Amino acid sequence: MSRTALRICPLCEATCGLTLTIDGTRVTGARGDRDDVFSRGFICPKGASFGAVDGDPDRLRTPLVRRDGELREATWQEAFDAVAAGIRPVVERYGPHAVGVVLGNPNVHTMAGALYPTVLIASLGTRSLFTASTVDQMPKHVSSGLLYGDANAIPVPDLDHTDHLLLLGANPLESNGSLCTAPDFPGKLKALKARGGTLTVVDPRRTRTAKLADRHLAIRPGTDALLLAAMAHVLFEEDLVDLGRLAPHVQDVPELRAAMRDFTPEAVAESCDVEAAVIRALARELAAAPTAAVYGRIGSCTVPHGTLASWLVDVLNILTGNLDRPGGALFPQAATDRTPRPAGPGHGFALGRWHSRVSRHPEAKGELPLSALAEEIDTATAEGEPVRALIAVAANPVLSAPDGDRLDKALDSLDFMVSVDPYLNETSRHADVVLPPPPPSQSPHHDFAFNTLAVRNQVRYTRPAVPLEPGRMAETEILARLTLAVTGMHGADPAAVDTLVIDQTLGKAAKDPASPVHGRDPRELAALLTGDTGTERRLDMMLRLGPYGDGFGARPEGLGLGRLLDHPHGIDLGPLRPRLPQPLKTRSGRIELLPEPIAADLPRLRRALGERADGLVLVGRRHLRSNNSWMHNVPALTGGTNRCTLHIHPEDAARLGVRDGEPVRVKGAGGEVTARAEVTDGVRTGVVSLPHGWGHDRPGIRLAHAATDPGVNVNQLLDGTLLDPLSGNAVLNGIPVEVAPVTRTEALAGAPTAGAPTAG
Ligand SMILES: Nc1nc2c(c(=O)[nH]1)N[C@H]1C(S)=C(S)[C@@H](COP(=O)(O)OP(=O)(O)OC[C@H]3O[C@@H](n4cnc5c(=O)[nH]c(N)nc54)[C@H](O)[C@@H]3O)O[C@H]1N2
Numbered sequence: 001m002s003r004t005a006l007r008i009c010p011l012c013e014a015t016c017g018l019t020l021t022i023d024g025t026r027v028t029g030a031r032g033d034r035d036d037v038f039s040r041g042f043i044c045p046k047g048a049s050f051g052a053v054d055g056d057p058d059r060l061r062t063p064l065v066r067r068d069g070e071l072r073e074a075t076w077q078e079a080f081d082a083v084a085a086g087i088r089p090v091v092e093r094y095g096p097h098a099v100g101v102v103l104g105n106p107n108v109h110t111m112a113g114a115l116y117p118t119v120l121i122a123s124l125g126t127r128s129l130f131t132a133s134t135v136d137q138m139p140k141h142v143s144s145g146l147l148y149g150d151a152n153a154i155p156v157p158d159l160d161h162t163d164h165l166l167l168l169g170a171n172p173l174e175s176n177g178s179l180c181t182a183p184d185f186p187g188k189l190k191a192l193k194a195r196g197g198t199l200t201v202v203d204p205r206r207t208r209t210a211k212l213a214d215r216h217l218a219i220r221p222g223t224d225a226l227l228l229a230a231m232a233h234v235l236f237e238e239d240l241v242d243l244g245r246l247a248p249h250v251q252d253v254p255e256l257r258a259a260m261r262d263f264t265p266e267a268v269a270e271s272c273d274v275e276a277a278v279i280r281a282l283a284r285e286l287a288a289a290p291t292a293a294v295y296g297r298i299g300s301c302t303v304p305h306g307t308l309a310s311w312l313v314d315v316l317n318i319l320t321g322n323l324d325r326p327g328g329a330l331f332p333q334a335a336t337d338r339t340p341r342p343a344g345p346g347h348g349f350a351l352g353r354w355h356s357r358v359s360r361h362p363e364a365k366g367e368l369p370l371s372a373l374a375e376e377i378d379t380a381t382a383e384g385e386p387v388r389a390l391i392a393v394a395a396n397p398v399l400s401a402p403d404g405d406r407l408d409k410a411l412d413s414l415d416f417m418v419s420v421d422p423y424l425n426e427t428s429r430h431a432d433v434v435l436p437p438p439p440p441s442q443s444p445h446h447d448f449a450f451n452t453l454a455v456r457n458q459v460r461y462t463r464p465a466v467p468l469e470p471g472r473m474a475e476t477e478i479l480a481r482l483t484l485a486v487t488g489m490h491g492a493d494p495a496a497v498d499t500l501v502i503d504q505t506l507g508k509a510a511k512d513p514a515s516p517v518h519g520r521d522p523r524e525l526a527a528l529l530t531g532d533t534g535t536e537r538r539l540d541m542m543l544r545l546g547p548y549g550d551g552f553g554a555r556p557e558g559l560g561l562g563r564l565l566d567h568p569h570g571i572d573l574g575p576l577r578p579r580l581p582q583p584l585k586t587r588s589g590r591i592e593l594l595p596e597p598i599a600a601d602l603p604r605l606r607r608a609l610g611e612r613a614d615g616l617v618l619v620g621r622r623h624l625r626s627n628n629s630w631m632h633n634v635p636a637l638t639g640g641t642n643r644c645t646l647h648i649h650p651e652d653a654a655r656l657g658v659r660d661g662e663p664v665r666v667k668g669a670g671g672e673v674t675a676r677a678e679v680t681d682g683v684r685t686g687v688v689s690l691p692h693g694w695g696h697d698r699p700g701i702r703l704a705h706a707a708t709d710p711g712v713n714v715n716q717l718l719d720g721t722l723l724d725p726l727s728g729n730a731v732l733n734g735i736p737v738e739v740a741p742v743t744r745t746e747a748l749a750g751a752p753t754a755g756a757p758t759a760g
């Protein structure tokens with residue numbers, strides 16, 4: 001006897017609504033929910049494999065606690081006792097900064113990850129915070145922080161309405177989009193073309209997205225900032241700057257014009273490998289389009305000038321009047337956003353309020369670079385204590401961050417480590433305690449983060465599709481108990497964490513003149529909250545205080561949890577709308593077009609004008625049926641073209657004597673790996689490509705299927721020293737490598753090679 005249940009897909013940023021088929025407690029099928037107000041039935045192969053991902057037999061079912069050197073099954077009580085006993089002495093003896101916190105990508109895909117880590121970090125008081133953001137989008141946060149005064153104010157391209165999209169370093173046909181939540185991104189690009197719009201893709205690889213484009217520019221990796229600066233130069237030079245209605249909200253236009261003077265198309269052409277005439281055409285097309293949006297992602301962020309490139313993306317949208325207008329790039333307004341405050345000067349955005357101990361990296365958004373995690377553990381300095389204990393939540397930095405081998409050793413040297421993770425993998429194998437969350441079918445879902453990045457305003461919530469299995473603990477409760485255990489309140493009622501947050505939030509709102517509950521009694525408000533769990537009550541509170549909320553009765557037709565539950569397929573809140581100047585929180589109250597830290601970094605970009613390394617550089621790639629480091633254990637999603645092979649252009653292969661299908665050695669500053677070559681003109685000359693998230697061959701992991709075709713860890717080629725200085729973001733693309741065929745004798749010696757065809 002099967003039934004169906006709705007579940008928002010947590011497997012990528014597109015947030016599609018799924019209809020799950022459930023037999024007993026097992027998810028046996030998944031299809032797109034045609035009535036979902038946002039995704040309208042769209043599904044991809046990962047979503048279709050929801051049941052297999054959810055029911056993976058290698059998922060841990062009980063906590064593990066290390067005893068006599070071995071991780072053994074334990075009760076939740078024993079596990080949290082061990083956490084308190086492991087972390088508290090480190091805090092008491094060495095202070096809170098000796099406890100590191102590592103937050104990985106899946107935190108943005110769970111309600112637990114959205115609601116609890118901030119409380120954990122604040123109550124622990126540690127500055128040793130490392131997250132996936134510094135191997136991903138930190139440059140965009142920094143550029144938004146500097147331009148708009150709010151690191152989370154990220155404009156999103158209006159995919160459904162734009163006439164012209166310039167897309168750099170993104171491959172949404174495989175990734176399904178990022179910092180731009182759009183179910184059926186491929187369909188939206190096709191619709192753009194069908195309505196007569198144009199798509200330009202800038203990518204050193206001829207990706208599936210590039211194949212869809214009207215124009216594909218195979219840029220040299222790492223040079224997008226130069227290309228974009230030259231486009232800004234042309235806009236000034238040819239008098240194409242037109243801020244339109246943005247004009248009263250923007251400052252520093254003349255200063256920007258002067259700063260762009262040296263970046264002529266002719267000066268950047270050779271570095272970028274894009275002809276000057278083409279760069280001029282790009283700028284003219286952008287200015288001429290009725291509406292247009294420039295959008296950059298991984299390939300524009302994880303490079304040496306990541307912050308400058310991210311800033312220039314917005315600069316071009318601003319100079320052409322496309323920021324904050326339909327068809328351009330707009331600021332979404334999510335249902336759980338804070339009460340919008342009246343427009344006016346804000347506190348601005350500060351960078352470098354503290355520094356990492358060893359390499360003196362500045363903090364950004366309260367975080368230190370993930371690239372520096374290993375050295376912060378394994379290097380003693382006079383500055384202060386190294387990280388001696390670690391709390392990792394949904395993070396696999398041994399594969400995701402530079403120099404996994406060094407981190408692997410560093411993790412082994414910790415006094416104590418706890419991982420909240422469903423798998424025993426390359427990182428969690430080092431933990432003294434592993435706390436496994438339930439599979440997604442047993443968790444509630446709402447997208448706090450991705451709704452602030454969505455191409456249409458909407459709100460959806462799905463309760464657990466399957467009840468918690470006996471012996472399981474909700475991830476929200478795991479994180480609440482973890483917070484209590486590490487802050488000296490071990491054993492207290494986990495509901496206390498929610499109560500604390502609710503009291504604080506309502507207390508603040510009651511004092512805020514802009515809030516619909518200004519002047520009301522916070523206790524009376526708290527009593528009005530609905531929901532079966534603390535998590536639901538917090539969602540109810542955020543919805544009711546939010547921009548569409550019922551204001552606890554002030555706007556009776558507004559949103560709350562009850563209304564959301566009445567609309568299981570979600571509530572549409574309309575297209576993105578102009579919002580400026582309200583989102584601005586800069587000290588000037590305007591868009592600060594040429595902020596001082598950016599101006600101070602431009603000389604570095606100017607120096608890059610003359611640079612052109614002649615060796616090979618490596619870029620990454622994603623595959624539709626994968627997700628970073630943790631989805632190689634699902635047979636339905638591996639094999640075929642989802643392989644850890646080295647893409648290399650036929651000309652480079654011929655020059656180096658590399659043959660298709662044969663093993664090649666790839667050497668970088670941090671180490672070397674051996675992978676099978678895949679000779680293809682899908683990658684331009686001078687560039688090779690390996691995907692990340694592979695290398696499942698370390699001892700002690702429990703990933704039976706992944707271990708049959710482990711692949712190699714591309715991040716071993718990095719030594720962790722290459723960073724974008726403003727954001728601390730790792731350089732993961734455009735890294736210099738040497739490639740050579742593995743000689744016959746070496747091959748006979750039988751080193752395992754990534755990408756070898758597997759049996760069956
Ligand atoms: N070379 C190279 N390296 C890269 C990238 C690249 O493009 N190239 N991309 C970078 C990017 S953009 C990112 S975001 C990072 C991602 O790297 P990480 O932040 O390490 O994220 P994942 O590999 O997605 O998953 C991390 C862990 O979360 C666990 N997990 C899965 N679901 C859940 C859950 O519901 N709850 C909990 N608690 N845990 C869960 C998984 O088992 C896994 O151990 O990798 C980065 N590394």
Ligand SMILES: Nc1nc2c(c(=O)[nH]1)N[C@H]1C(S)=C(S)[C@@H](COP(=O)(O)OP(=O)(O)OC[C@H]3O[C@@H](n4cnc5c(=O)[nH]c(N)nc54)[C@H](O)[C@@H]3O)O[C@H]1N2
Pocket residue numbers: 012013105136168169170171172174175176177178202203204205207219220221222223224297298299300303619620621622623624625626627628733734
């Ligand atoms: N199927 C699948 N989907 C995913 C993920 C996954 O692992 N698999 N990961 C998720 C995560 S965490 C993220 S952050 C997003 C990322 O989403 P996207 O940004 O779309 O990620 P990629 O597919 O890696 O695309 C990056 C592209 O940049 C190109 N590139 C590399 N260097 C340069 C350069 O210097 N300049 C330019 N212009 N291009 C360059 C690469 O060739 C690649 O095609 O995807 C998310 N969705």
Ligand code: SF4
Pocket residue numbers: 009010011012013014015016042043044045046047048176183184
């Ligand atoms: S596109 Fe993303 S959210 Fe949609 S079904 Fe696929 S993995 Fe899930």
Ligand SMILES: [Mo]
Pocket residue numbers: 105132136
């Ligand atoms: Mo990411």
